Amino acid sequence: MTSGAGPPPLDHLVGIPVRRTVRPPAADVVGTTVAGVHTSVPVVGVRGWTLLVFLSSTCDGCEPLWNAWAHPQLFEDHGMPPVERVVAVTRDAVHERPDVLATWCADAPASRWGAAIDRLVLSSAAWASYAVWGPPLFALVDGPPGVVATEGVAWAVEQVANHVRRAMIGDPGAADPSAAG
DSSP: OOOOSSOOOOTTOOOOOOOOSSOOOOOOEEEEOTTSOEEEEOOTTSSSEEEEEEOOTTOGGGHHHHHHHHSTHHHHHTTOOOOSEEEEEEOOGGGSOHHHHHHHHHHOOOBTTBGGGGEEEEOHHHHHHTTOOSSSEEEEEETTTTEEEEEEEOOOHHHHHHHHHHHHTTOGGGGOTTSOO
8 A cells, every 4th residue: 555645546446335334424515616716515404405426537437427417318318306406526626637527517518407417516525525435426415404315336327316216205225325226
């Protein structure tokens, strides 16, 4: 193991599911835009649902989710009900490829899901708050109580849509994101 201040590089890695007995508490997302401007997305105590998708510009396994983020109808095509906010969260700029992120931002349209659909926040702090070990990972936050309703490795758009749908209707099967689809 090497000693260093930062996390290991994530080039060409796909996250591995971690079974948790307790989910991390929900937290607002605070960081920067690709342009380096301070930004925040309220998540706790706000009306509705927030889908956080933890991605990286250096993760090959993230491409399907980047595509869905840029084309949100892909979530709807797989039966995901509308949520108030969909936010892509990467690590801080020093760990990412800002040129790649800027391209993804340019490709992300506004959506009927809400103004924040095209939100990208660079925030290593959010990764720590949500105990993200590697991308792609998702967390669905129910705003009023401020709880993570479901979370897991985001290995396919249809899998994320299924877990979001199940969590929003209170299906206890959504509590185990490692369960089949």
